[in-house]
Amino acid sequence: MKLLRYGEVGSEKPGLMDGDGVIRDLSAHVDDITGAMLGDASLDKLRALDTASLPAVEGNPRLGACVAGFSKFMCIGLNYSDHAAESGLAVPDHPILFMKANSAIVGPNDDVVMPRGSTHTDWEVELGVVIGKEAKYVSEADALDYVAGYCVCNDVSERHFQTQLSGNWTKGKSCDTFGPTGPWLVTRDEVPDPQSLGMWLDVNGTRMQTGSTATMIFTVAQIIAHLSGLMTLHPGDVISTGTPPGVGMGMKPEPVYLNSDDKMDVWIEGLGQQTQMVREDA
Missing domain, CATH: 3.90.850.10 (Fumarylacetoacetase-like, C-terminal domain)
Structure with a gap:
């Protein structure tokens, strides 16, 4: 998977890039791309999603740093x-x-x-x-x-x-x-x-x-x-x-x-x- 964060500074939303280069919104499944959801079990749940059913993000939004809330x-x-x-x-x-x-x-x-x-x-x-x-x-x-x-x-x-x-x-x-x-x-x-x-x-x-x-x-x-x-x-x-x-x-x-x-x-x-x-x- 290619996990990302998109949106204006301070208001980024979680998403993933699908195989066709389309950003898919993950907001219904995770609050953000943080350490709390980067364990193997959490990532496996995201892999099991039907990517094509996730909302497509329109346009060309700004991308934030790909992970938020890290300690160092x-x-x-x-x-x-x-x-x-x-x-x-x-x-x-x-x-x-x-x-x-x-x-x-x-x-x-x-x-x-x-x-x-x-x-x-x-x-x-x-x-x-x-x-x-x-x-x-x-x-x-x-x-x-x-x-x-x-x-x-x-x-x-x-x-x-x-x-x-x-x-x-x-x-x-x-x-x-x-x-x-x-x-x-x-x-x-x-x-x-x-x-x-x-x-x-x-x-x-x-x-x-x-x-x-x-x-x-x-x-x-x-x-x-x-x-x-x-x-x-x-x-x-x-x-x-x-x-x-x-x-x-x-x-x-x-x-x-x-x-x-x-x-x-x-x-x-x-x-x-x-x-x-x-x-x-x-």
């Missing part, structure tokens, strides 16, 4: 071997973890707003993992059983804030609108191998990132096992698992960063596409 948005840094090489940094011994503020999360096609004073706003296509049931001290062998599904994330980053303002990477990762998520959550039964997905990102129609989850240093299962040994992962929590090469910071001979009116197209094989326009904050 976790990100893994420097998790692709080819991106580490691009950055000239050593491969880490353990997953590098930072958090993105929940207030950064927006819909997949919402504008990305550069904060005041930003001159180093960058892009990062990433595989998002949505947790489906409480996970604590989970083994690598069992880890994927705790996944509800997968989605596209753009880990937008302000590199000067991230690297020059001292403290934590979170400063450059948590600006408002810096977490486009979706367009939909693809349930794990439709993603048999999360380590074999192609990934791409274009800026103004020019290909910047081409990669594959096959070059992850730490797999999805390893990341879940590692994080669940440090903290409880709750249903609906999102893990953004790192980016392949081609970020603006790594461009040669000089870095390239986003400007107002730039357009980003972001997609992952089988998980859908995002499109964001960039603008400056007022």
Whole structure:
């Protein structure tokens, strides 16, 4: 299934995308797409519905982030071997973890707003993992059983804030609108191998990132096992698992960063596409 949330900001309704590309309304069956309905039993009930009998949503509504009400948005840094090489940094011994503020999360096609004073706003296509049931001290062998599904994330980053303002990477990762998520959550039964997905990102129609989850240093299962040994992962929590090469910071001979009116197209094989326009904050 492809689960989604549609409607204006703060008034999103639950839905799913059917096989013909039509959004079907799920409001009669669930209140919203949240961690509370992402367990296997709840998802099985939705799978059993007659999709064709669900109300079709007219027009082309705005899509919100594909999951609501999660307790945390976790990100893994420097998790692709080819991106580490691009950055000239050593491969880490353990997953590098930072958090993105929940207030950064927006819909997949919402504008990305550069904060005041930003001159180093960058892009990062990433595989998002949505947790489906409480996970604590989970083994690598069992880890994927705790996944509800997968989605596209753009880990937008302000590199000067991230690297020059001292403290934590979170400063450059948590600006408002810096977490486009979706367009939909693809349930794990439709993603048999999360380590074999192609990934791409274009800026103004020019290909910047081409990669594959096959070059992850730490797999999805390893990341879940590692994080669940440090903290409880709750249903609906999102893990953004790192980016392949081609970020603006790594461009040669000089870095390239986003400007107002730039357009980003972001997609992952089988998980859908995002499109964001960039603008400056007022």
